[in-house]
Amino acid sequence: MANQISAQCVKKLRQMTGAGMMDCKKALQESDGNVDKAIESLRQKGLASANKKSGRRTAEGLIESYIHAGSKIGVMVELNCETDFVARRIEFQQLAKNIAMQIAASPNVHYVSINEIPSNIIQEEKSIESGKEDLINKPEKVKQQILEGRINKRLKELSLTSQAFIKNPDITVQDLINENISLMGENIQIRRFVRFLLGEGVEKVEQNFSEEVASMIKS
CATH class of the missing domain: 1.10.8.10 (Ubiquitin-associated (UBA) domain)
Structure with a gap:
């Protein structure tokens, strides 16, 4: 054992x-x-070796896309590495596919990492959490500890690299990237991503069928 x-x-x-x-x-x-x-x-x-490589320049890589079953969710992600040689490796391409699938499965994720979350978003989250009723009567020290824990949890929810990997929840997306850095010997970074949701941002008109029939009869 x-x-x-x-x-x-x-x-x-x-x-x-x-x-x-x-x-x-x-x-x-x-x-x-x-x-x-x-x-x-x-x-x-x-x-x-992942930490030592994390500062090295990444100018190569690829753009991967993923369309979820039903064609209602689409993802594009740019994954960078140091050389075109690594970008052509099957392992790197599989990593890009896995990350694209992860993004599709993570609707609350909006940023690559916690470090990329704008300060105004962090302040907004702090304002929301600090105003919750269950914290009002707490001692200040306890209140701050609870608030810090909740904010950290919320920021992780917004961060792609903080997510548990969908194919192995025992590791995070960053762990997955680190493992591939060690495997391929190059720095690997997620540069950016975009998620498309069918009909997002378009106001849908809800039509009442019975009212429509009634109006047709009257006319």
């Missing part, structure tokens, strides 16, 4: 190395929870 490793330990190792969640968990299990040995193992496998 594999050693039980806490989610907190896995998260800490991921932050230290940039490797994927599952890779971190496996490394910790194999090292009996020894963080230094786990880091060494990840480096030997070339997995502890």
Whole structure:
């Protein structure tokens, strides 16, 4: 039976190395929870490299599209990498497809990451949450703690990279990207995306059939 490793330990190792969640968990299990040995193992496998690559320029890549069954939801996403060689790899193209599907399945997502959410949106969310009745009589310190937790949760709901990956809820979209950075040896970034919803923004006229028939009879 594999050693039980806490989610907190896995998260800490991921932050230290940039490797994927599952890779971190496996490394910790194999090292009996020894963080230094786990880091060494990840480096030997070339997995502890996502953070180091995250600042490198990404000017290549591709634009992927996805049309959901029924043709009522469509997505376009630009996924960038460093070289055209990686952009042509099947793994990179599959990553782009998975991200496009993720966007289609995440109607509340409007930004690539939390860092891209405008300050006015954050202030608006804070204003909404702080005005809720259940916080009115709370001590100020408790109120601020609850407010911070709710805001963080809301910002994650708006962020694509914070979402649980639809094909493996144990990891986030960012974890998925980090795993592919380690696999392909290049920085990979989601640049932008757009979601199309059929009829969105168009006012639909609700027609009452019985009233229509009645008006026809009278005329």
